[in-house]
Amino acid sequence: DSTEHLTTDLRPERERDSTEHLTRLTNGRRCSKTPYSPALSRPRALSSRSPARTALPGSMASGSKQLLDLPGDVQVQVLGNLGVRDVARTLRSCHALAQLAQGQSPLWREVLVRECGLDLADGARARGVLRQLRETRTARIHFVGVLTDGGIDSPYTPGAEDDEPSLPSGNPASLGERDLQYWVTSMFLPVPWLIYCSASGRTDILCAATLVGYYDEYGEAQEQSRRDYMLERLALIAGEQWNMTIDGFGGLSSASPEVLDEAFFAASEMDIQLLLHGPHLEKGAHLLKIRRLRAQIQQKWSLRRARGASLLCTLRAENGRTAVFAPQEEEASPSSPCAVLSRLTVRRPVSCSCPASHGVIFASRERIDGVALLDCPTLDAACAQLLILPGGWAGSAGSGSVEHIEGVGHVVRRTALAEGEILEVEAPPSGPHGLYPIALFSFRPLAEMAVQGLPFSETGLLAAQLFRPRTARFIAVKLLRAEDRMELCKDDHQDMNIDMDFVGFEGHIVSMDGEVRSPDECTGDGSD
Numbered sequence: 001d002s003t004e005h006l007t008t009d010l011r012p013e014r015e016r017d018s019t020e021h022l023t024r025l026t027n028g029r030r031c032s033k034t035p036y037s038p039a040l041s042r043p044r045a046l047s048s049r050s051p052a053r054t055a056l057p058g059s060m061a062s063g064s065k066q067l068l069d070l071p072g073d074v075q076v077q078v079l080g081n082l083g084v085r086d087v088a089r090t091l092r093s094c095h096a097l098a099q100l101a102q103g104q105s106p107l108w109r110e111v112l113v114r115e116c117g118l119d120l121a122d123g124a125r126a127r128g129v130l131r132q133l134r135e136t137r138t139a140r141i142h143f144v145g146v147l148t149d150g151g152i153d154s155p156y157t158p159g160a161e162d163d164e165p166s167l168p169s170g171n172p173a174s175l176g177e178r179d180l181q182y183w184v185t186s187m188f189l190p191v192p193w194l195i196y197c198s199a200s201g202r203t204d205i206l207c208a209a210t211l212v213g214y215y216d217e218y219g220e221a222q223e224q225s226r227r228d229y230m231l232e233r234l235a236l237i238a239g240e241q242w243n244m245t246i247d248g249f250g251g252l253s254s255a256s257p258e259v260l261d262e263a264f265f266a267a268s269e270m271d272i273q274l275l276l277h278g279p280h281l282e283k284g285a286h287l288l289k290i291r292r293l294r295a296q297i298q299q300k301w302s303l304r305r306a307r308g309a310s311l312l313c314t315l316r317a318e319n320g321r322t323a324v325f326a327p328q329e330e331e332a333s334p335s336s337p338c339a340v341l342s343r344l345t346v347r348r349p350v351s352c353s354c355p356a357s358h359g360v361i362f363a364s365r366e367r368i369d370g371v372a373l374l375d376c377p378t379l380d381a382a383c384a385q386l387l388i389l390p391g392g393w394a395g396s397a398g399s400g401s402v403e404h405i406e407g408v409g410h411v412v413r414r415t416a417l418a419e420g421e422i423l424e425v426e427a428p429p430s431g432p433h434g435l436y437p438i439a440l441f442s443f444r445p446l447a448e449m450a451v452q453g454l455p456f457s458e459t460g461l462l463a464a465q466l467f468r469p470r471t472a473r474f475i476a477v478k479l480l481r482a483e484d485r486m487e488l489c490k491d492d493h494q495d496m497n498i499d500m501d502f503v504g505f506e507g508h509i510v511s512m513d514g515e516v517r518s519p520d521e522c523t524g525d526g527s528d
Helices: 002-007 012-025 072-079 084-091 095-101 107-116 123-135 184-188 217-240 257-277 283-307 370-375 377-385
Strands: 139-148 172-175 205-214 310-316 322-325 338-347 356-364 395-398 401-405 409-417 420-426 436-443 461-472 474-482 502-510
Touching (some): 072 095, 072 107, 084 107, 107 123, 184 205, 356 461, 370 377, 436 461
Antiparallel strands (some): 139 322, 139 502, 205 474, 310 322
16 A cells, blocks of 8 residues: 555545545544544655655756656657666556556667667567576676687798798688697687687787687586696606696696697506506506596597598788688578677786787677678777877876777776776777677786786786676677787797787577576587
8 A cells, every 4th residue: 555655646536535545544443633634644755755746846847847748659768778777666666657668668678778789679578688687697608719810820830931821812721639729719718728829920910709609617627627637647757757847838737638638648658657666545546547538538539530620711801911710600690699798808828928918809799700800990990099008098088097999989997907907898889790899908017017026926817897788699809919028938939929818708698589598508518
């Protein structure tokens, strides 16, 4: 009854029923000292808590319209600019506003578009998606690399004058599994033993990836446990018999699974002999585990020979660079699932000689052919304006901080961290592929962080919760600069390149029929 009082205006029938209402409240006992008056039956909260339809302060009383006086479509547009919680509270304020969200009303569709850029044709489904996004836990999103114009630091490139692939344009380049450790897909996998390394002499590098589904966290945990044991056994052999580097620059701890398998298989024979002839504890358990791992490695090699080498293609762009890309098997479809991204993680390899220092991240709600981005006006215009100054990013400043990045967009949140910062930016989609910016990232130089000789342990990690979730089926990362640590790492390459460990997101996978898929549906292959 109290809720009804707060959300209903006084009407003649309410006054006629007030006597019966007061009788119910007093259990049939009328007060003899206070005679009944219709004014006394009015809800006491109406003057301060109900919609002010009868008393408007100041200028609002001079003919200004209220929300309930506006047409229904205008009311939807007004409420569509509010957040989800504000809309829900407003709809609960009165019966008339609650009707705006009934049936096929476009209200929740407008709210969903504003909240994360996801457009569903059905308003009821949009409301369900908003509810599921709040109730379903987030998980890491899996993107797979499809293109880079920065080359690959691998034996497949000649490494001579221009570091371009010595292949005619369009011909497939056959790469073995070991060479693929530096391919661009490594940059979109969170594992620390896979990194992207461009060819020498490259800056302003484009790396693109397409959505797969949820990332297989269980498979990663299994691989991590397997690597930890192999490195533990290799460290014993390295200390006693072999001259091998485990940690640091060029060490096996950061090697790809293929390189680590080769090293472990070669050293395990000696390890087995030492276990058989030495006073080692738990000898039987170690022997069994080592022989099982050797059998798994041999099986993996047999499958690799049967499958053949992976094929990548090359294409010379108009800017003179040769892009390396993986042909996409699946055609782009507007009905394919998309990702709602809510948290960004950027990590650079601290053990490499040229870790990335600055970059910008774009996304698209479409599934794009990576080759189409080689001459993308949106990316070209943005990178032409991203002049990196000693004080930060070039742009218009206000109140001591950058508010707008020229050529990119408006800064909506700045996350300052110990090793750098993330600037979340916002701009409408542009260009033929609907690219829009998400964030810029910059790392502080190592010399600046290790000041005054204080102990400092570099992680190379930047992470930030997004102010506004973003919808994406495709992401493009521009690696703009790298930090020069070649002398520190004793790297004898002639020119710098750019090394990047990981760029990724956490969020939800949403199908276009309005279903938010659970991370628990993720299968062992990393897809959902």
